[in-house]
Amino acid sequence: MEFRLLGQFEAIRDGKPVPVGRRRQERLLLAILLLEAGRTVTVDRLTDLLWDGAPPASARGTVHTYVGRLRAALSPHGVEITTKGRGYAVASVEVDTARFADLAREAAGTADPAERVRLGGAALALWRGPILADLIEEPLRQRLGGPLRDLQLTTAEMCVQSLLDMGHHDRVVRDLAGLAEEHPVREGLVAGVMTALYRSARQADALRLYDRAHKALASELGVEPGPELETVYQRILVGDPRLERPAAPVYAVRVRDHWLPWSVGSHPALDFCNTYAGWGGERVPGGEWLRGYSTLAVWADHQNLLDDGAVTRLLAAATRDPLGATAVLDEARHLRERLYTCLTNPADASAFAAVARYVEGAARDLVFRRGPDGLGRWHPSHRAGLCAPLYAAAHSAGELLADPRRLTVCACPGRHCGWLFLDQGGRRRFCSVATCSHPEVA
Incomplete structure (x- = not known):
């Protein structure tokens, strides 16, 4: 049975309204219990609310009468009002107020x-x-x-x-x-x-x-x-x-309604690590580019690590399973943090081992496919499900860590930057987009 309190009071069963309570105060009593579903509401609080702070001497007896009538009306629908201590409680039922609060907090x-x-x-x-x-x-x-x-x-x-x-x-x-x-x-x-x-x-x-x-x-x-x-x-x-227009993040490109960082690192694994605001110093509000699972999936497509059709299917799957998508996003952020450490501190064996676990996990679900340009590429298989963009990022990370160019990776030294880039010539002092714009790297 479903109860609706956000508007006029309604009780619904199988899509049809169910009459509950002959009197306005009976329905109000039930509504008060529903607002506190699963918790006990004392008789004193009920009388205070039903009579707006001025209950008559007969208020407690009237409340007991109302509860008896409500029990008779609701019990055929499987809804119970129980007596607990000095009050009453309705067991957990479907109420729009609780659903609203859950959705609002999740948002x-x-x-x-x-x-x-x-x-x-x-x-x-x-x-x-x-x-x-x-x-x-x-x-x-x-x-x-x-x-x-x-x-x-x-x-x-x-x-x-x-x-x-x-x-x-x-x-x-x-x-x-x-x-x-x-x-x-x-x-x-x-x-x-x-x-x-x-x-x-x-x-x-x-x-x-x-x-x-x-x-x-x-x-x-x-x-x-x-x-x-x-x-x-x-x-x-x-x-x-x-x-006139929303403020766009600096050095960003708009893809499928998502802001993604420009590809300036010369390798997808470097761009995966980079953020708008960089990794050093205080983060700029809005600087994080990896805001949600859909952004991760779109980024993988933008980097040619996944194909467009696969990303469309992943976005639909993430809508059906938001908790699963959130779990994958958390793993992607952890991979990114460990990869960044691994690239900026090659001596950190624990960071390398953490990234290696992701790379090995991805390798178990990779397939080799011919792309539109005729070249073969490794892509996560359909078995990867929501993990596909995570595995794509992990595979790219493994490729970079196995490439001698990994030893030329540099981080912009600006206190407010930290972007990663390849410096094979050994002459660059700061990242190519200079997101930090601070004197020490000018």
């Missing part, structure tokens, strides 16, 4: 912008209106659902920023502008939607949204807009070109 925990948008969008789509729209008024809604609403808005802000970073301002306007209108004091959300409106040639609408937010902040909180919102407003007024 916040992924580094891949596209995956973040997918998970965050799925979470936001569960909202059909205010929590328990037909059962409670705003003061009680804030008490019961305040944290969920905050998580909703935080997730929306995250999706807005990710969509803007990927250049999808049209989706921000279509899907999230209404939420900014409803919550004008959420400055991050408003600033993001204003930027999307401006990029959609709707400057007047962006300025109207700012005016609404400015008035709401003054009347509700007694404050002026913060620096982020004010900066977007001023840039819109002067037509600042920085608002």
Whole structure:
């Protein structure tokens, strides 16, 4: 049985609504238990919430009566309300609030912008209106659902920023502008939607949204807009070109909606190690290129380590098995860290051994195929599954470690760089793109 609380209260069984509770307070009591599914809610808390802090003398007896009626209505559907200590609990059931929270936290925990948008969008789509729209008024809604609403808005802000970073301002306007209108004091959300409106040639609408937010902040909180919102407003007024497009990482190429580092290392294994911001010093926000499994797969295709059709199948498989894809991504990051150490410190035997294990694992699933250019290449077989891009990177690493040119690998000495490159002539002092731009390597 499924319960929906994000909007009007609904109980669903086999796709059809099930009537539960003859009275509004009975349904509200069940909703309170569902919000705390798996945990005990005391009778004192139930009476406080059901009567908004002023329960009558008969409140405890009325709660017991409501619970008896709910048990009779729910037990045929396999849902039990148990008595525990001084309260009641509903065993874990399918509730949209719990599903929303799980998706929102999963979205916040992924580094891949596209995956973040997918998970965050799925979470936001569960909202059909205010929590328990037909059962409670705003003061009680804030008490019961305040944290969920905050998580909703935080997730929306995250999706807005990710969509803007990927250049999808049209989706921000279509899907999230209404939420900014409803919550004008959420400055991050408003600033993001204003930027999307401006990029959609709707400057007047962006300025109207700012005016609404400015008035709401003054009347509700007694404050002026913060620096982020004010900066977007001023840039819109002067037509600042920085608002026109998402900021691209430096020295990057766009492939299949993913930012990948330029191929400057003269070998795929070196490019696998390199990041936008480099490996030395403090990392620049957004400098990490290996943000998600899909980026890893697209990179392998871009480096001709996998074919295009295989990558398309891998991206679909990763969508079906996100946990498996995340596990492969973690392994790829570990391989990259050990390979970087191995290349910058050839005496580190443990790093070499760690990379060797990946190379040997990849070798067991490699097949030799003829490419479109007529040349033969080693590629992971179909048996590799989601591990294919990891094995492709590992095979490339093994090739480099067996190549005498490995001994000419250098790392840019800049404190904020560390890019790897081949220096067979022994004359280069810094990487070819000079990502660090610091005096000590100029």
